[in-house]
Amino acid sequence: MPITPAVVEAINNQIQAEFQSAYQYLAMSAWFHENNLPGCAHWMNIQWQEETAHAMKLFGYVHDRGGAVTLQAITAPEHTYASPLDVFRAVREHEAWITSRITELYDIAVAHRDLPLQIMLQWFISEQVEEEAVVDSIIERLQMIGGDGPSIYLLDRELGGRPGGDAVHSSTAEQH
Ligand code: FEO
Numbered sequence: 238m239p240i241t242p243a244v245v246e247a248i249n250n251q252i253q254a255e256f257q258s259a260y261q262y263l264a265m266s267a268w269f270h271e272n273n274l275p276g277c278a279h280w281m282n283i284q285w286q287e288e289t290a291h292a293m294k295l296f297g298y299v300h301d302r303g304g305a306v307t308l309q310a311i312t313a314p315e316h317t318y319a320s321p322l323d324v325f326r327a328v329r330e331h332e333a334w335i336t337s338r339i340t341e342l343y344d345i346a347v348a349h350r351d352l353p354l355q356i357m358l359q360w361f362i363s364e365q366v367e368e369e370a371v372v373d374s375i376i377e378r379l380q381m382i383g384g385d386g387p388s389i390y391l392l393d394r395e396l397g398g399r400p401g402g403d404a405v406h407s408s409t410a411e412q413h
Contacts, residue, residue, distance in 0.1 A: 238302075238353055245304040247345045248354075252295045253309040254338055259288035261331060264314035265324050274389070276397025277321060283401030284328075291361070298357055321389065322379045329372045336365040 266281035299306045318324045339361045346354035375396070382388035 238351070240299075240302040240304045240351065240354075241349050244345060244349050244351050244354060245299060245302075247342055248295050248299050248304070249307050249309065251338060251342055252292050252299075252306065253311065254335060255288050255292035255295065256308075257311045257314075258331060258335060259285045259292065260311050261314040262288060262328070264316045265318075265328070268316060268318055268324060269321075272321075274321065274393045276393035276395065277324075280396040280399045283399050286401060291364070294360075298354075302353065322376065325372060325376050325379060329369070329376060332365065332368050332372060336369065339365055 262281045262284040266278045266285060269275070269278035269281060296306050315327065318327065339358060343355060343358045343362070345351075346358060375392075378392055379389075382392065
């Protein structure tokens with residue numbers, strides 16, 4: 238089934254958004270390192286890898302459909318935050334934006350009667366539900382513990398256990 242140029246352009250835009258997300262989460266990982274929360278840094282490291290995998294899933298898909306990937310610029314990520322809660326609230330806001338973009342991409346697939354893309358995007362739609370739920374749960378716990386104090390270390394330890402395959406560690410402290 239041929240893929241139309243307008244659909245290829247829309248997927249290329251989403252590839253940029255996924256790489257931008259990855260870069261943003263890597264900046265958040267750096268922030269947690271700076272603030273001595275290696276478990277949260279690890280969690281963001283895995284998030285960086287997951288977003289890169291999302292971009293590469295779309296990258297491969299464009300090629301599978303006979304289209305051409307055109308990589309776009311990514312911008313410098315935000316890197317100043319007031320607290321761990323502030324960081325995770327920014328993640329939540331960012332994921333809501335990604336969800337809206339995936340929805341728009343799905344709408345484009347429907348408008349062009351591109352059934353393969355609609356089917357492929359169902360994976361992304363489910364992934365967004367899961368990501369938003371996980372971040373909501375972290376935010377709720379951060380709100381419960383007030384954002385700092387000894388409990389933050391317990392949460393940090395828990396987030397440091399996030400599985401993520403072949404993590405590219407950015408410090409030995411991340412390797413639990
Ligand atoms: Fe690839 Fe978290 O959106």
